[in-house]
């Protein structure tokens with residue numbers, strides 16, 4: 001296929017209204033796909049971000065809990081290093097840790113000892129002797145085993161509320177205390193409300209206990225550990241403060257809840273960041289994530305969920321943008337191609353209309369031309385027949401008018417003589433007119449006698465015919481050597497004769513008449529001319545004079561019928577030539593005409 005026809009087919013495709021629809025449908029499909037893909041990408045990215053963030057939070061919590069445990073082991077180490085740790089030494093240790101600055105969330109680090117009912121009174125006495133006369137083990141009451149918080153730093157007003165508190169008396173605490181004592185490792189309790197809590201900003205809390213044993217006890221089994229047990233180094237945590245410390249200003253665009261255990265209900269909720277959706281437990285949002293972590297022997301369940309408006313991030317608008325821009329481009333393309341197709345259709349229709357109009361106009365014209373040719377033909381036939389048939393009666397009228405004139409001239413009165421003159425003159429003029437008309441119609445009616453015509457001979461014969469007029473006018477007729485042309489000798493002679501005769505007739509009375517016939521040749525086209533020094537013709541009439549019966553002068557001025565030049569034009573045109581005039585009034589005239597040169601052979 002050539003390039004242009006390829007281009008043409010391409011153009012046709014784009015000028016097709018179906019193409020516009022196909023492109024629109026495809027465009028919308030592509031836009032929809034792009035929108036879908038980008039939406040999925042955005043939501044995948046959001047989920048990835050979400051998961052990543054939850055992992056960070058989870059790690060931060062687990063890490064921090066381990067670090068707190070280490071700090072507590074430090075406390076255990078302090079007890080192991082000396083026989084007896086004083087209240088002041090404990091205070092120093094905790095002060096060095098600088099809980100407020102470095103360990104947010106720890107309400108206090110303390111030391112609690114087990115007290116049997118037998119030891120109870122002595123124990124209370126000993127502590128009171130340290131300068132705390134109010135000291136007692138709380139709550140009051142008889143129990144098989146007591147415990148008492150003897151050290152708790154920082155020893156501020158809030159922590160003083162817990163001084164002497166028997167944590168063993170509380171089941172939730174007891175479970176973790178027993179676990180620590182029996183296992184020898186750190187143990188975190190379930191959810192408790194710290195004794196230190198007032199009624200303002202009450203937070204849920206928990207405790208982490210570490211066991212302290214006699215240095216030389218048998219710690220290989222539970223029994224041995226129980227025997228060697230001396231007390232608990234522990235820390236009290238307020239969950240809200242703790243998480244605030246771990247996460248800084250917050251969890252970013254992720255919220256989470258911490259449940260103690262694996263059951264997600266309000267009682268088990270240790271902590272909740274931000275404002276949780278009311279039904280967050282029952283109907284997790286699309287990215288909700290549950291993670292279980294072990295915290296010193298206790299399982300915590302972390303429930304993560306995105307904050308409200310999590311997806312309204314920056315790249316959230318990309319799919320919408322893609323959809324809107326895509327649809328805009330689709331419809332623009334559709335409009336453009338439809339417009340192209342419409343314009344093309346319209347242009348085609350206009351062109352078709354014009355073509356059919358032109359066709360019918362051409363057909364009309366052809367009919368008219370045929371009709372004209374036919375009527376022209378009929379007219380010529382009629383002119384021929386009429387002039388031919390009129391000749392005979394006219395000759396008679398003219399002859400008898402002559403005879404009548406010769407015989408009876410001088411026998412009438414003045415008026416009769418004048419009328420006789422009119423009669424004779426009119427008869428002769430009519431004869432001339434009919435003769436010329438016959439000649440004119442013969443040119444159209446007769447068959448051609450085509451042959452080589454030596455124009456020199458034609459010239460001689462024409463001049464011979466005009467001898468009388470030439471002698472009368474004393475005109476000088478000259479010629480160049482003339483060519484041999486192809487044509488009808490008789491008709492070409494008519495042309496020369498008419499032109500020379502006119503040249504003599506329309507002579508300037510002020511000087512002698514000179515007529516020259518010349519020729520030039522270019523290829524096989526011969527251009528001939530008949531030039532005179534007569535009265536000349538206004539160029540304005542250069543075309544009119546070739547029309548039949550058109551004369552520029554009255555019959556009294558110059559005789560004639562107005563047919564001569566029409567005959568010349570007809571003859572030359574039938575020879576496929578051209579005739580024209582070059583003249584200036586008073587400067588003579590030159591009639592040019594072309595004929596085809598006869599071949600060499």
Ligand code: ADP
Pocket residue numbers: 498502503504506532534535536537545550551552553559560561562563564565566589
């Ligand atoms: P006729 O000679 O019979 O009048 P023609 O057809 O031969 O008719 O010429 C038409 C008219 O053209 C003439 O009447 C004349 O006015 C003008 N004409 C023709 N030949 C010449 C010429 N050689 N010089 C000036 N006028 C001419």
